[in-house]
Amino acid sequence: MVQRVSSRQMPGLRMATTIDASKLTVTKTTTPKQKEANADLLFGRTFTDHMLEIDWDTENGWHDPKIVPYGDFQMSPASSALHYSVQCFEGMKAYKTADGDIRMFRPDCNMERLNNSMERLALPAFDGEAFMDCLKTLVKLDESWIPQEEGYSLYIRPTAIGNSPYLGLTAPNHAKLFAILSPVGPYYPNGFKPVRLLADTKNVRAWPGGVGNAKLGGNYGPTIKPGNDAMKDGFDQVLWLFGEDHQVCEIGAMNVFFIMKTKDGKTEVVTPPLSRGDILPGVTRRSILALAEESGDFVVSERAITMNEVHTAWKEGRLMEAFGAGTAAIISPINLIHYKGNDIEFPTGDDIGPVAKSFWRQLCDIQYGIKEHEWSIKI
Numbered sequence: 001m002v003q004r005v006s007s008r009q010m011p012g013l014r015m016a017t018t019i020d021a022s023k024l025t026v027t028k029t030t031t032p033k034q035k036e037a038n039a040d041l042l043f044g045r046t047f048t049d050h051m052l053e054i055d056w057d058t059e060n061g062w063h064d065p066k067i068v069p070y071g072d073f074q075m076s077p078a079s080s081a082l083h084y085s086v087q088c089f090e091g092m093k094a095y096k097t098a099d100g101d102i103r104m105f106r107p108d109c110n111m112e113r114l115n116n117s118m119e120r121l122a123l124p125a126f127d128g129e130a131f132m133d134c135l136k137t138l139v140k141l142d143e144s145w146i147p148q149e150e151g152y153s154l155y156i157r158p159t160a161i162g163n164s165p166y167l168g169l170t171a172p173n174h175a176k177l178f179a180i181l182s183p184v185g186p187y188y189p190n191g192f193k194p195v196r197l198l199a200d201t202k203n204v205r206a207w208p209g210g211v212g213n214a215k216l217g218g219n220y221g222p223t224i225k226p227g228n229d230a231m232k233d234g235f236d237q238v239l240w241l242f243g244e245d246h247q248v249c250e251i252g253a254m255n256v257f258f259i260m261k262t263k264d265g266k267t268e269v270v271t272p273p274l275s276r277g278d279i280l281p282g283v284t285r286r287s288i289l290a291l292a293e294e295s296g297d298f299v300v301s302e303r304a305i306t307m308n309e310v311h312t313a314w315k316e317g318r319l320m321e322a323f324g325a326g327t328a329a330i331i332s333p334i335n336l337i338h339y340k341g342n343d344i345e346f347p348t349g350d351d352i353g354p355v356a357k358s359f360w361r362q363l364c365d366i367q368y369g370i371k372e373h374e375w376s377i378k379i
């Protein structure tokens, strides 16, 4: 039985309501790790020498941030992160440019989203700029880990956990915000490999009024088995749907885009809307929408799209391209959707479509500082 107890404790007199980046302490490792060759990097398997930790409790607020050697945590086995998934995270990247600069892509968006996720879990608010200042120090300290080659980057995983040492289902009175860094290679080292999707009519990832719009760890664990089942059947990923009319949500852990010809011959860029609350507001999604809008070449639509509509557009020859969008792959082209026994095949086949490729190129150019843009921040 989970007991509900009062969640509000009296705050201490000197409670720090905000992270103080000027108090950041750095303890360097005395045993730096051996680095791997770029070609051997696997996503999220290799971590750099240091990590960032900032504790919080109701009495003292945010403690002084600290950078320490990468290593295991000690935490109470009663922590709410372990029992009730009081955990959320972010995924962002630092890029080393040809000039040797380090850049980050719209990090303010990640800070805002992490604050939203934490709020949904009754975790404390934090000052995004102060956390970013600490992250920048961490990234610069471990700068030698950022592979300098196009397509390579340093994946940054900020994470927040509730770690109150009790089982009551209440707002945590202890929390930890931390960040670890992992050098990563290109998602498609040998050119784009379009994915085959299974439109899942059994499992649902997120729904209106749910928490699909927050990056809560609890949203992801349950997607592993449906993903594995789809792979056993020869598909790469799941296309998530919801509702009796099978509205399209997302692909695996990416936002989804369709490129279609409208009935009057225009090219429409379509992605499901954020208004329902079942879609994760991706930074890549938002950036693609802005680029599409700015180009003037498209009808840009954030609107509901059902599998029926996708199927009809395909039958009428109006379905041009589809792709997933997210920080890890940037753009992941789709060549097939299997839905209720039918294969919907895209005319782009084993290649990336021209619209997807253009967005991919524009995003890479901005991320690697090839094109100067306000989204790319030199740190």
Ligand SMILES: *Cc1c(COP(=O)(O)O)cnc(C)c1O
Binding pocket: 091, 215, 250, 252, 253, 254, 255, 280, 281, 282, 283, 284, 285, 325, 326, 327, 328
């Ligand atoms: C993180 C994530 C995305 C992509 O977000 P980006 O900010 O573009 O990396 C899309 N969908 C889900 C479910 C995600 O977790």
